[in-house]
Amino acid sequence: MAVGPYKGHSGGRHKAAVGVAPAKKYFSFDPTYINLNHGSYGSVPSPVAEAIKPMVDLVESNPDKFHRFEGMTMVVESRERLSEFIGIGKERVDEVVFVPNASHGINTVLRNFIWEEGDILLDCNTTYGSVGSTIKYITDVPPHPKVSQFIMLFPTTRAKILGDWRIHVRSLQQTRVQSSSSPGGLPKIVAIIDSIISAPAAQLPWVEMIQILREECGNGAGKDSGVKSNVWTVIDAAHSIGHEVDLPAKIALGDPDFLITNCYKWMYTKRGCAVLYVPKRNQHIIKTTLPTSGAYIPLDKRTEEGEGFVDMFSWTGAIDFIPYLSVIPALQFRSWLGGEKKINDYCRKIAKEGARKMAEIFGLGEGEWGIGEEELELNMVNIPFPFPPSASFTPLVNKQIDTLFRKKMLLERNMFVVDWYHNGKWWVRCSGQVFLEIEDFEVARAVVDVCKEITEELALDKLEGKGA
Amino acid sequence: MAVGPYKGHSGGRHKAAVGVAPAKKYFSFDPTYINLNHGSYGSVPSPVAEAIKPMVDLVESNPDKFHRFEGMTMVVESRERLSEFIGIGKERVDEVVFVPNASHGINTVLRNFIWEEGDILLDCNTTYGSVGSTIKYITDVPPHPKVSQFIMLFPTTRAKILGDWRIHVRSLQQTRVQSSSSPGGLPKIVAIIDSIISAPAAQLPWVEMIQILREECGNGAGKDSGVKSNVWTVIDAAHSIGHEVDLPAKIALGDPDFLITNCYKWMYTKRGCAVLYVPKRNQHIIKTTLPTSGAYIPLDKRTEEGEGFVDMFSWTGAIDFIPYLSVIPALQFRSWLGGEKKINDYCRKIAKEGARKMAEIFGLGEGEWGIGEEELELNMVNIPFPFPPSASFTPLVNKQIDTLFRKKMLLERNMFVVDWYHNGKWWVRCSGQVFLEIEDFEVARAVVDVCKEITEELALDKLEGKGA
Numbered sequence: 001m002a003v004g005p006y007k008g009h010s011g012g013r014h015k016a017a018v019g020v021a022p023a024k025k026y027f028s029f030d031p032t033y034i035n036l037n038h039g040s041y042g043s044v045p046s047p048v049a050e051a052i053k054p055m056v057d058l059v060e061s062n063p064d065k066f067h068r069f070e071g072m073t074m075v076v077e078s079r080e081r082l083s084e085f086i087g088i089g090k091e092r093v094d095e096v097v098f099v100p101n102a103s104h105g106i107n108t109v110l111r112n113f114i115w116e117e118g119d120i121l122l123d124c125n126t127t128y129g130s131v132g133s134t135i136k137y138i139t140d141v142p143p144h145p146k147v148s149q150f151i152m153l154f155p156t157t158r159a160k161i162l163g164d165w166r167i168h169v170r171s172l173q174q175t176r177v178q179s180s181s182s183p184g185g186l187p188k189i190v191a192i193i194d195s196i197i198s199a200p201a202a203q204l205p206w207v208e209m210i211q212i213l214r215e216e217c218g219n220g221a222g223k224d225s226g227v228k229s230n231v232w233t234v235i236d237a238a239h240s241i242g243h244e245v246d247l248p249a250k251i252a253l254g255d256p257d258f259l260i261t262n263c264y265k266w267m268y269t270k271r272g273c274a275v276l277y278v279p280k281r282n283q284h285i286i287k288t289t290l291p292t293s294g295a296y297i298p299l300d301k302r303t304e305e306g307e308g309f310v311d312m313f314s315w316t317g318a319i320d321f322i323p324y325l326s327v328i329p330a331l332q333f334r335s336w337l338g339g340e341k342k343i344n345d346y347c348r349k350i351a352k353e354g355a356r357k358m359a360e361i362f363g364l365g366e367g368e369w370g371i372g373e374e375e376l377e378l379n380m381v382n383i384p385f386p387f388p389p390s391a392s393f394t395p396l397v398n399k400q401i402d403t404l405f406r407k408k409m410l411l412e413r414n415m416f417v418v419d420w421y422h423n424g425k426w427w428v429r430c431s432g433q434v435f436l437e438i439e440d441f442e443v444a445r446a447v448v449d450v451c452k453e454i455t456e457e458l459a460l461d462k463l464e465g466k467g468a
Numbered sequence: 469m470a471v472g473p474y475k476g477h478s479g480g481r482h483k484a485a486v487g488v489a490p491a492k493k494y495f496s497f498d499p500t501y502i503n504l505n506h507g508s509y510g511s512v513p514s515p516v517a518e519a520i521k522p523m524v525d526l527v528e529s530n531p532d533k534f535h536r537f538e539g540m541t542m543v544v545e546s547r548e549r550l551s552e553f554i555g556i557g558k559e560r561v562d563e564v565v566f567v568p569n570a571s572h573g574i575n576t577v578l579r580n581f582i583w584e585e586g587d588i589l590l591d592c593n594t595t596y597g598s599v600g601s602t603i604k605y606i607t608d609v610p611p612h613p614k615v616s617q618f619i620m621l622f623p624t625t626r627a628k629i630l631g632d633w634r635i636h637v638r639s640l641q642q643t644r645v646q647s648s649s650s651p652g653g654l655p656k657i658v659a660i661i662d663s664i665i666s667a668p669a670a671q672l673p674w675v676e677m678i679q680i681l682r683e684e685c686g687n688g689a690g691k692d693s694g695v696k697s698n699v700w701t702v703i704d705a706a707h708s709i710g711h712e713v714d715l716p717a718k719i720a721l722g723d724p725d726f727l728i729t730n731c732y733k734w735m736y737t738k739r740g741c742a743v744l745y746v747p748k749r750n751q752h753i754i755k756t757t758l759p760t761s762g763a764y765i766p767l768d769k770r771t772e773e774g775e776g777f778v779d780m781f782s783w784t785g786a787i788d789f790i791p792y793l794s795v796i797p798a799l800q801f802r803s804w805l806g807g808e809k810k811i812n813d814y815c816r817k818i819a820k821e822g823a824r825k826m827a828e829i830f831g832l833g834e835g836e837w838g839i840g841e842e843e844l845e846l847n848m849v850n851i852p853f854p855f856p857p858s859a860s861f862t863p864l865v866n867k868q869i870d871t872l873f874r875k876k877m878l879l880e881r882n883m884f885v886v887d888w889y890h891n892g893k894w895w896v897r898c899s900g901q902v903f904l905e906i907e908d909f910e911v912a913r914a915v916v917d918v919c920k921e922i923t924e925e926l927a928l929d930k931l932e933g934k935g936a
Contacts, residue, residue, distance in 0.1 A: 030529040041531040041786060049528065060496040060517065063509040064884045068874060103785030107759030111579075114609060129762035130785060137756045140767045141582060264786060272787040288605045290758050291575030294597035299608045317571030317598060318509060318732060319740040320788060406536060416532045 020338050020346040024435040034415035034440050038431035039239060039380050042265040051329035052322050071321050072314060078327040082275050087248020095279050097313035098324045100272035102238035103130040104290060105260030108276060109234050110134055112286050118179060118187035119145035126152055126197045131236055148172050153423045154200045155372035162205055166212050173217040188230040189217055195237040195244060199420035200371045201380030201429045206235060207254035235259040242267030243379055245344050257282050268330040273323040283309040289316045343434055347379040351432025354441035355381035361444035362386040385426035386451050392463035400458055401426065408450045415443045488806050488814040491902040502883035502908050506899035507707060507848050510733040519797035520790050539789050540782060546795040550743055555716020563747055565781035566792045568740035570706035571598040572758060573728030576744060577702050578602055580754050586647060586655035587613035594620055594665045599704055616640050621891045622668045623840035630673055634680050641685040656698040657685055663705040663712060667888035668839045669848030669897045674703060675722035703727040710735030711847055713812050725750050736798040741791040751777040757784045811902055815847035819900025822909035823849035829912035830854040853894035854919050860931035868926055869894065876918045883911045
């Protein structure tokens with residue numbers, strides 16, 4: 001069942017785009033809640049929520065017909081729209097499958113490699129929590145591949161990131177060549193690279209990072225470099241779809257081996273819904289799904305490597321398929337709202353203005369906020385906390401600060417920005433979104449109060465130099 | 469946020485149970501659809517669907533507050549209710565965690581074992597498709613543990629199953645002892661045993677099977693036998709909760725090492741929602757979740773084995789938590805409907821009567837239907853297809869029969885029973901449910917017609933003896 005033309009939240013058909021600012025009326029927030037954190041969990045627009053209700057009814061009207069026929073067709077339609085949306089085109093729909101979220105997609109990829117002693121997982125100090133945990137788990141169990149961690153400290157610049165990256169991967173390649181005793185070739189390198197880091201919210205030059213990695217560790221760039229050089233790139237694009245508007249161009253240019261992106265964040269679907277993009281040439285790596293599907297073909301029965309890739313992902317156990325089917329309503333709503341450029345121009349604009357406003361309220365001067373060059377930020381912006389300069393940040397104290405901040409902001413004040421610690425400072429991350437107006441960034445005043453309260457409650461001034 | 473007293477589908481509070489027969493009005497089926505297959509996907513009762521709507525609104529009213537605070541508390545409440553419901557009591561709530569479905573839970577267990585060469589996965593010829601695929605995948609990749617398959621052919625008896633099982637596991641133990649060269653002890657045996665087989669729908673004597681396995685392969689029964697003897701039992705109880713009414717007694721008696729049961733089938737929650745039960749003594753086996761959680765504690769940082777078990781399962785990536793939160797409304801609805809005994813007495817009664825009616829319509833005499841002893845069946849019943857006795861069943865033909873049967877029943881006739889092949893025959897499996905009346909089993913007449921059509925279209929009579 002295809003979803004018909006988008007009819008708007010009121011049920012009537014709108015003939016023209018409405019623009020995007022401010023579109024709070026299309027979301028279902030508690031009217032007293034100020035949401036400066038779209039980045040973590042996303043928010044389902046009410047028109048999307050309305051559009052999926054008939055699908056829920058359809059499922060329950062005949063669960064067998066839905067799960068054996070109708071629903072499966074609808075999932076294919078959603079995948080087709082997504083393959084167009086990420087620029088690879090409908091004809092390559094079989095390179096795009098659904099997983100519930102980026103963590104699930106990254107686990108699917110990383111746990112499908114046949115790890116051998118000496119293999120290397122290349123991550124960053126800014127790798128997302130659960131992804132870092134996944135890497136740690138893989139190294140914790142036999143045959144214990146190793147981790148090589150690339151360090152980025154913000155504020156910084158694209159040039160510095162790329163320069164440091166080249167040095168890091170060149171050194172890694174030297175180690176790999178020297179340590180290799182395998183007659184079968186070099187140990188594998190699997191690089192996990194963020195497109196947009198979660199904290200600090202920084203857009204990485206990931207296309208160039210792939211290219212440099214292939215130059216230094218591969219035998220030349222190009223489509224087959226992964227196979228020939230045993231170097232593989234996994235792009236954690238959790239925040240990209242619906243946010244990084246040049247994602248299609250970047251996928252074409254960077255040609256990543258695997259890419260995972262969450263639709264429920266910036267693209268406005270229901271949670272959990274994510275895309276796992278695996279070009280045909282790498283589908284043989286993904287031997288099974290998480291969990292393994294009834295459609296799994298034993299490896300010795302496959303007539304070609306990668307056989308059955310899409311079939312396996314089509315059914316991995318009973319789930320609610322509605323999040324996957326919310327893709328088309330979400331894209332229709334986005335189109336009706338003005339389209340990707342208009343939406344993201346507004347999100348970027350309000351985020352930038354909001355960051356400036358917050359910095360002013362925090363009493364920060366020009367150059368005292370942000371993570372470096374402007375182009376490192378997209379719709380999420382980063383501003384340091386207004387803690388006293390002498391505030392103490394030991395791990396124990398940091399944990400206390402985090403707990404207190406969340407409670408004071410969310411439960412006591414009904415407003416939220418994400419808090420995080422990086423490079424000796426606490427920061428807030430604000431998400432620019434179509435439901436925000438500049439006044440919403442007055443939340444900064446509450447942050448100032450909360451910082452004062454935390455400083456007092458934890459006696460941060462007096463802790464100076466005591467912790468470890 | 470606790471869910472208040474169950475208010476019924478109309479919003480009013482009912483003072484007395486309504487009984488269960490026929491309760492079709494509490495489900496949202498297409499009125500022209502006849503659903504004899506509750507077993508595959510379950511069906512969400514409309515009062516449960518209504519009860520979860522305010523929860524959906526709650527999530528979107530403040531996604532951060534829900535995912536960081538309210539929702540997490542509600543999940544704990546659901547787990548508490550489930551730990552009471554399966555009879556281990558609220559005080560052992562930390563032995564009960566959520567996974568989306570049984571396949572996910574079984575994968576979580578089987579993929580967490582550190583497999584070594586010579587280890588053995590013990591399954592059955594009747595093991596569910598995706599579970600069999602999971603076992604195959606594990607043996608397909610290094611270090612390639614082996615499979616030992618126990619064969620059951622229905623119709624049969626409990627006595628024969630248990631006798632054959634003892635012979636099988638005794639022989640397996642002899643092989644294990646003889647082949648072991650490891651100074652560290654015997655290779656592990658991980659037995660995957662169904663509580664209720666999916667096809668044929670048979671209730672296995674799983675408590676006795678655990679006991680026999682421990683007698684033959686362990687060093688005596690009891691809580692620690694798994695650890696001492698390196699024998700582990702994984703109970704695929706996909707169909708049990710809300711169906712096998714003596715599940716609490718059986719868990720207490722059999723003391724399985726791991727048990728997984730789907731709440732979205734017989735217990736009436738939203739898909740997907742399943743319980744993974746892991747007694748404290750075995751939580752060290754479950755080193756990580758699928759996918760790995762941000763709460764994963766590196767193995768060398770754990771102060772005790774199994775540390776962080778519940779925390780890991782509390783957040784494995786963004787999902788829709790509503791299926792997990794539908795547990796309390798589902799249990800309230802079941803209680804209001806008359807309670808577990810009343811519901812299951814009706815389901816069993818209608819299934820038995822329905823099977824008899826179907827057999828009559830199929831022209832089968834006494835003793836020509838069912839899978840053996842009556843106590844092998846619960847709410848799902850099994851009746852052989854009315855194919856001509858000479859019908860040919862090669863693998864290719866079987867695939868064609870399956871495809872045609874599903875299309876003809878669901879798409880052409882808007883009614884369904886599950887079809888499956890076992891021991892040289894095709895069978896239908898009907899699910900007794902509170903929404904069914906005896907007249908619904910007139911579906912058998914359509915099955916007769918469909919069989920005639922398939923026999924004709926595939927020229928089954930003429931294929932006799934030709935296939936392979």
